[in-house]
Amino acid sequence: MINIRSRLTYQFMALVTAILLLFSIGVYFFSKLYLEKRFFKRLQDRAITTTTLLFDLQATDSTVLKLVNISDKELLIDESISVYDENAKTIIFSSNNGKMFSHQQLLPLMKSDQITTFTEIGDYKVLGIHLKKGSADNWVIVSAIDKNGTEALDDLRRILLIMILAGILLLGLSGWFFAGRALAPMSGIIKQVNGIFPEYVAKRVEHPNRSDEIGLLVATFNQLLDRIEDALVMQKMFIANVSHELKNPLTKIYSQIDIALMQKRSPEVYEQSLNSLKEDTTTLIQLTNTLLNLANTIVSSESVQKTPIRIDELLWETKGQLQKWHEDYNVQINFLDFPDDEEALILQGNEASLKVVLINLMDNACKFSDDNTVVVNFLANESGIKISFMNKGPIIPAADLPFIFHPFYRSNATAQATKGHGVGLAIVSQVTRLHKGEVEVISDENGTVFTLWFPKVTE
Known part of the structure; x- marks a missing residue:
């Protein structure tokens, strides 16, 4: 070749x-x-x-x-x-x-x-x-x-022929030399890339001239390395957090079983131990289900089955299901600008995935609210659909906001107050991105607001 x-x-x-x-x-x-x-x-x-x-x-x-x-x-x-x-x-x-x-x-x-x-x-x-x-x-x-x-004319023909042959030879040598000089930085770049390993992923490729084509290629490659480094860091965090989340209930289950087998106890004590084991097993089941949901969302948008969905109807359905599970939750849905054209209410998406997004945001808002109340504002027009979830609860520190959509990340302001695994918002972010949407969060003394935005996409 x-x-x-x-x-x-x-x-x-x-x-x-x-x-x-x-x-x-x-x-x-x-x-x-x-x-x-x-x-x-x-x-x-x-x-x-x-x-x-x-x-x-x-x-x-x-x-x-x-x-x-x-x-x-x-x-x-x-x-x-x-x-x-x-x-x-x-x-x-x-x-x-x-x-x-x-x-x-x-x-x-x-x-x-x-x-x-x-x-x-x-x-x-x-x-x-x-x-x-x-x-x-x-x-x-x-x-x-x-x-x-x-x-x-004969002499001129011979002279021209000799000069052309000499010129071709000179062209070959000079072309090979200058092509080698032009491509010389590529050899250095290849050597640098070969020296980048997972344990040295923070290393970047260097090139003196950042404005030429090779410099632009190096800049693009370094951006790719940035994303790879972020992915590796996320992977390490994910493994560490999963290990931690699994270790606690498993250790408790093992300890309770070990204590129960050390000596015979009364039926009441065994019943108490079984109830504790049931609670820890339920925690493991919930963690497993959230991990499965997270794994299902990390797919390409082409593999997600999408159908036309009326978002207003899905909101009411999600509210009913959430309040069936938690009777003390109060979900208030406000339609700020209900469109005359029903087409503005329809979104091409996966119903089950979008339902998980809405349930997670409603559940989080009620869970962290002082009065278990969430206010859902719905707005739909020809440009897209906007849904915001507002609650009056603990303020999320500004330093934690960039990380709350990472798997297993929990803010110190909420980690001690409420049980959870820190996976729900990661699922929300993944599903929203698969539907070409955006999710934003604002948290201050007026409350915490999560906003979903799904632009109208013409098929």
């Missing part, structure tokens, strides 16, 4: 090689055009010189050829010059030796509607100039081999 460094090097080489090829093709193409244009200009100068000597100076054939050769410092290779009389249909001047081809055979290729015609036949480049003056109608044809231009 190709690693990132190799992939970056190959991509860099491919991109720059494509640019070099495009640049080299452009250089070769425009160089060829320039050399052809320059050679065409030399052929044109030969033709003009020949025409001037023949028609203006009336020089002889041999004189024309000598003067043309003398006028050009750089002789053209295999040069041939011909003058064709269009009216007489004959060549009136020619330096063609007839070994390669006859200029007369090229006349059909010449375009009579143009003054000059440039063409190529094999290695030969041919220029034809049409001269028409009065009754005279002549063609001046010059042909030669551009050996210098061909050799120059």
